[in-house]
Amino acid sequence: MILFILSLFFFSLSPVKAQDLNQYQSDYRYQLDLYQKSYQNYLEKEQIDNKYSTLSTQKDKTEASINALLQRNQLLYSYLILLRVQLGQYDNNDPRNNILKEKLLTKETYLKAQDLTIKQLGDKEQVKEWSTQFKSQYPEIQTIIYSTLVQIQVNQQKNILQKIQILGQEIQADSPQNQALSQWLNELPTQSEKVTQHLNDAILDTEKKQTGTRFNNFYSSSLKDLDLATNLLSEMHSNLKSVVSKFIAL
Amino acid sequence: MREDLNQNLVQELPNPIQKENQTKGSESSPETSSSKTPPFLKHLKNPKVLVLIILFSVIIVLFILSLFVNKPTQTSTTTPPTATPIPLNKPTSIPQIPEKYKDKFDSIDQDIQNIQVELPPAIDENIGQ
Numbered sequence: 001m002i003l004f005i006l007s008l009f010f011f012s013l014s015p016v017k018a019q020d021l022n023q024y025q026s027d028y029r030y031q032l033d034l035y036q037k038s039y040q041n042y043l044e045k046e047q048i049d050n051k052y053s054t055l056s057t058q059k060d061k062t063e064a065s066i067n068a069l070l071q072r073n074q075l076l077y078s079y080l081i082l083l084r085v086q087l088g089q090y091d092n093n094d095p096r097n098n099i100l101k102e103k104l105l106t107k108e109t110y111l112k113a114q115d116l117t118i119k120q121l122g123d124k125e126q127v128k129e130w131s132t133q134f135k136s137q138y139p140e141i142q143t144i145i146y147s148t149l150v151q152i153q154v155n156q157q158k159n160i161l162q163k164i165q166i167l168g169q170e171i172q173a174d175s176p177q178n179q180a181l182s183q184w185l186n187e188l189p190t191q192s193e194k195v196t197q198h199l200n201d202a203i204l205d206t207e208k209k210q211t212g213t214r215f216n217n218f219y220s221s222s223l224k225d226l227d228l229a230t231n232l233l234s235e236m237h238s239n240l241k242s243v244v245s246k247f248i249a250l
Numbered sequence: 251m252r253e254d255l256n257q258n259l260v261q262e263l264p265n266p267i268q269k270e271n272q273t274k275g276s277e278s279s280p281e282t283s284s285s286k287t288p289p290f291l292k293h294l295k296n297p298k299v300l301v302l303i304i305l306f307s308v309i310i311v312l313f314i315l316s317l318f319v320n321k322p323t324q325t326s327t328t329t330p331p332t333a334t335p336i337p338l339n340k341p342t343s344i345p346q347i348p349e350k351y352k353d354k355f356d357s358i359d360q361d362i363q364n365i366q367v368e369l370p371p372a373i374d375e376n377i378g379q
Contacts, residue, residue, distance in 0.1 A: 025368070032371055042377060065378040072373050079371060086367070131378035138375055149367045160361045167354050174350075230365055237358050244355075245347050 021089070024082045031078040035071040042068040062124050069131065070118045076141065077111040080104050083148045090155040092162075096203065100151055103144045110137070139215035147206040150222045154199045157229050161195050164188070164236050171244060181247040184239070191236050198229035 045064035049057040084104045087097055114134070121127050168188045175181055202225035205218045294300065347355055 028368070035371070035373070039374060039377070068374075068377050072377065075371055075373065079368075082368060127378040131376070135375050135379075142370070145370050149369070152367050153365060156361070156365050160358060160365075163354070163358050163361065167351065167358070170354075171351065230362070234362055237355070237362060241347060241355055244351055248348055 021082075021085055024078070024085050028075075028078045028082045031071070031075040035068070035075040038064070038068040038071040058124065062127060065127050065131075066118060066121050069121075069127070069134075070115065073111055073114050073118060077108055077115075080108045080111065080141075080145070083145065083152070084108075086152050087148055087155070089152075090159050092155060092158055094151075094155070094158075096151055097155070100144065100148050104148065107141050107144060136213070139210060139213065142215040142217075143206075143210055146217065146219045146222075149219065150202055150206050150226070153226050154203060157195065157199055157226070157233060160233050160237075161192055164233065164240065165192060168240060171240070171248070175248055178247055181243060184243045184247075188236070188240075191232060195229045195232045195236075198225045198232065201225040202229070 042061075042064040045057070045061040049061040051057075084101055087101055087104070090097075117130065121130055165188065168185050172182060172185050202222040205222040205225070208216075208218055210216055
């Protein structure tokens with residue numbers, strides 16, 4: 001187990017290549033397909049058991065539910081890995097990245113350990129007990145998942161903002177005498193601040209405390225700020241393009 | 251006098267039993283004639299066979315009609331003339347970006363297009379409950 005955690009930790013430190021990301025995406029889609037098939041089978045067995053309710057149909061339903069629980073567990077595990085890989089795409093020294101990576105690793109370890117527990121489930125009561133226990137854990141997993149989704153998009157947008165800022169500085173350095181160009185480029189920091197503010201607001205939504213046993217989804221609220229930031233970035237990019245084509249000779 | 255008239259009427263009207271026998275006799279004659287018809291024509295008298303033949307002929311007629319209906323006509327491709335002229339898109343001048351910055355702008359553009367995440371899978375939390 002320690003070796004497994006250590007290997008995951010070292011993996012998290014290594015730079016992520018696009019090829020790796022594609023591989024994890026393929027793995028996740030494969031697991032999604034397996035889960036959907038097993039879930040369909042579980043629904044069919046449940047329907048038959050509800051209709052006839054014999055010892056044989058009950059046994060079939062229990063077996064189908066164990067298989068569906070196993071596939072669901074493995075699907076979530078592969079999804080958490082994919083998120084962690086996406087989180088590691090941008091090295092922007094944001095401490096939240098490492099905090100979320102650690103949280104994801106903890107849940108990956110939990111899910112991996114559950115694989116063995118699910119395989120050992122024998123009867124209907126044991127299945128029910130495990131399922132109830134998982135249900136109490138799931139809101140926490142969901143909180144980590146959606147916080148990571150927001151953080152990934154924040155990373156993506158910060159990376160774009162940084163590229164625009166560097167390009168703006170480069171353009172200014174190439175044409176220091178161009179007054180009209182300089183006047184416009186001086187507006188870049190103000191716009192950058194607005195983008196950063198929206199990104200911070202998106203993160204603030206993820207930090208709201210969860211109350212009750214159910215997961216209160218904050219993602220739609222974060223998404224509004226993320227969309228505002230994206231629109232501002234598109235505007236900055238488009239304006240910079242126009243300014244360059246107008247004030248700088250080919 | 252009146253009794254005479256009634257007697258005449260009774261004599262003129264045929265006996266109903268005799269009439270019935272006559273009609274039965276006339277019906278029995280086609281039976282003898284049908285025994286001479288070829289065996290495959292005998293099936294035509296079966297109502298099920300008749301219904302099947304009618305259905306089959308209706309399907310053939312519908313199929314032939316569909317061949318004519320599906321033929322593309324020239325009128326379907328032509329658009330009706332509009333009263334107001336359709337405005338044409340005038341060619342606009344595309345801003346020229348210096349070659350030095352082109353790749354960087356394209357890269358940022360690509361990054362903006364790629365802002366997306368894989369949303370979590372929809373799972374059933376109540377399996378086994």
